[in-house]
Amino acid sequence: MRLTQGTFSFLPDLSDAQIRAQIEYCLGRGWAVSVEYTDDPHPRNAYWDMFGMPMFDLKDAAGVMAEVDACRKTFPRHYVKVNAFDATPGWEALRLSFIVNRPPSEPGFGLEREEGAGRLQRYALRAYAASRPEGERY
Amino acid sequence: MSAPESLPQDLTDLYRDSNVSSVLEALERELIGLAPVKTRVREIAALLLVEKLRRSVGLEAGAPSLHMSFTGNPGTGKTTVALRMAQMLHALGYSRKGHLVAVTRDDLVGQYIGHTAPKTKEVLKRSMGGVLFIDEAYYLYRPENERDYGQEAIEILLQVMENQREDLVVILAGYKDRMDRFFSSNPGMASRIAHHIDFPDYDEGELFAIAQLMLAKMQYRLDAGAEAALHEYIARRKAQPHFANARSIRNALDRARLRQANRLFEQRGARLTRDALMTITAPDIRASRVFEQKGETP
Numbered sequence: 001m002r003l004t005q006g007t008f009s010f011l012p013d014l015s016d017a018q019i020r021a022q023i024e025y026c027l028g029r030g031w032a033v034s035v036e037y038t039d040d041p042h043p044r045n046a047y048w049d050m051f052g053m054p055m056f057d058l059k060d061a062a063g064v065m066a067e068v069d070a071c072r073k074t075f076p077r078h079y080v081k082v083n084a085f086d087a088t089p090g091w092e093a094l095r096l097s098f099i100v101n102r103p104p105s106e107p108g109f110g111l112e113r114e115e116g117a118g119r120l121q122r123y124a125l126r127a128y129a130a131s132r133p134e135g136e137r138y
Numbered sequence: 139m140s141a142p143e144s145l146p147q148d149l150t151d152l153y154r155d156s157n158v159s160s161v162l163e164a165l166e167r168e169l170i171g172l173a174p175v176k177t178r179v180r181e182i183a184a185l186l187l188v189e190k191l192r193r194s195v196g197l198e199a200g201a202p203s204l205h206m207s208f209t210g211n212p213g214t215g216k217t218t219v220a221l222r223m224a225q226m227l228h229a230l231g232y233s234r235k236g237h238l239v240a241v242t243r244d245d246l247v248g249q250y251i252g253h254t255a256p257k258t259k260e261v262l263k264r265s266m267g268g269v270l271f272i273d274e275a276y277y278l279y280r281p282e283n284e285r286d287y288g289q290e291a292i293e294i295l296l297q298v299m300e301n302q303r304e305d306l307v308v309i310l311a312g313y314k315d316r317m318d319r320f321f322s323s324n325p326g327m328a329s330r331i332a333h334h335i336d337f338p339d340y341d342e343g344e345l346f347a348i349a350q351l352m353l354a355k356m357q358y359r360l361d362a363g364a365e366a367a368l369h370e371y372i373a374r375r376k377a378q379p380h381f382a383n384a385r386s387i388r389n390a391l392d393r394a395r396l397r398q399a400n401r402l403f404e405q406r407g408a409r410l411t412r413d414a415l416m417t418i419t420a421p422d423i424r425a426s427r428v429f430e431q432k433g434e435t436p
Contacts, residue, residue: 052256059235060267062305067263 001108003041006081006097019068019082019100023061026084031095032056033064034085035071037078039137041106041127051075054085068100077103077138103129103138152191158183158229165222170351171344175219178335179226186230201304203332204232207275207321209314210337213383216311217271219337223309224269233307235267243277246291254287258294266305275310276320292324299330340383345372349387353418358395363420374428390426397422 008014014022026033034054038045051071055064064082071080080101086093107128114122129137153159162183165176185202192199204227208216221238228236241261248254262270272278280286299308310317310327314336321328340348349368353359360368375386398418402410 053260055260055263057264058266059237059264060305062234062266062302063263066266066302 001106003079003099003102003106005043005099008098013102014098014100016065020061020065022096022098023064023082023084026096027058027061027064029086029095030088031084031086033058034083035064035067035080036083037071037075037080037101039075039078039103039134040130041079041109042125042130048079048081051080054083072101075101079103105138149187149191152187156187156190156229156231158187158226161222161226161229165219165226168351169215169218169222170347171340172215172219172337175215175335175337178333179219179223182223182333183226183230186227186232190231201232203303203330205299205303205308205331206310206333206335207317207331208309208311208335208337209317211313211339211383213385213387214337214339215384216337217273220269220271220309220311223307227269227307233268237265237268238271239265239268240271240273242273243288246272246278246295247287249287251287254290255294258291262294262298262306266302269307269309271309271311274312276312276316279320279324281323292327296326296330342369342372342376345376345383345387348384349391352388352391356391356395357416358391358418359416360418361420364418364423367420367423371423371426371428378428390423390428393426394418394422397425 004010023033032054035051036048037051038048051074052067055067058064068080068082078101079099081097081099083094084096086095109125109127112124112126114124116122162180165179169176182204189199189202206223208220210216217240220240224233224236224238227233239261245261246254246258248257278288278292280288295308298306308331310331312320321331346369349372350360371390372387375381375390380386395418401419401422402414
């Protein structure tokens with residue numbers, strides 16, 4: 001099951017040239033771009049790990065692309081995403097966030113049903129990959 | 139037999155279309171003297187224009203290495219030329235953004251283990267697409283301390299200079315003798331720098347022309363007495379220690395402006411003209427301490 005998340009979730013994966021163009025757009029607006037990774041695909045997993053510091057004062061996408069490539073090389077079987085934060089209004093807002101790397105195979109999710117009191121039915125999503133410990137998934 | 143293939147564009151068109159001509163003209167107009175520097179800048183511009191034309195007909199040679207070292211005494215225009223160089227490289231399409239990031243050792247080298255690499259990388263990322271100008275680059279290498287982190291910064295720099303040549307241009311600047319020592323102890327650095335440009339000191343006529351250019355930019359002018367005084371000032375100042383070429387001239391002019399303002403302030407009450415506000419007179423310059431020590435200094 002192909003996991004989607006963020007700004008371009010409805011599109012096929014972006015090519016490197018497209019990623020670069022998106023980053024150029026972000027930098028042109030003065031946003032700070034950062035790279036994050038995780039191996040927990042659950043949609044409620046909002047806490048991804050930072051790959052280095054967010055990058056401020058960049059003029060050209062080459063610096064971010066180098067960081068994205070370094071992250072892909074370090075974590076080839078993780079999800080990697082690029083975030084763009086806008087601090088220009090005086091507070092930080094996430095303007096853009098999209099996945100730039102995914103594991104070669106994504107086993108998807110299992111739906112777990114739990115019987116509660118009476119006829120209550122609870123549901124839970126469990127990622128098959130997440131049954132193994134962190135770092136050994138995928 | 140095929141007729142010689144004609145190119146879709148010739149160099150004249152390309153020169154006109156890219157706004158490199160305006161950058162080169164500005165360089166010619168705003169920088170006095172520096173003949174060897176200007177020659178080299180024009181050579182680089184020509185190389186990049188020809189390279190652009192070659193690419194348009196499918197001849198590939200790879201991006202030429204444009205890392206440079208600027209050596210010369212203080213105040214000879216290294217930073218200014220670096221700024222112009224960044225604009226020119228942008229006009230020629232060699233660098234994508236054409237901004238200049240000026241740093242010194244403090245911006246690259248950290249204070250403890252593991253601090254240097256992120257710091258250097260951050261600076262490199264900021265300068266991608268433009269020009270990284272490292273002032274007084276010889277401070278990066280401190281042979282007297284073998285655990286100095288400068289070496290680490292140099293290694294990261296070298297790696298990026300080699301692998302990401304199309305992303306940034308590195309310009310190292312500093313005094314000639316110290317840079318020579320720096321290069322002889324870092325042969326890897328010396329071999330990756332294609333252009334070594336030496337900035338000569340200005341002679342007195344050039345310094346005077348620079349002074350006039352600065353004054354014109356600030357909308358001041360010298361009267362006849364002040365011109366003579368400034369000639370004399372330059373001759374005297376040049377012989378003194380810590381002479382920093384154009385920078386010393388700028389400081390001298392700033393002090394002359396100060397005295398002029400003070401002089402006008404003291405004659406308040408009298409009606410001022412626009413002309414008086416613009417004019418620097420001989421006493422404004424002759425009040426300098428350079429004129430005080432007559433013949434006393436060895």
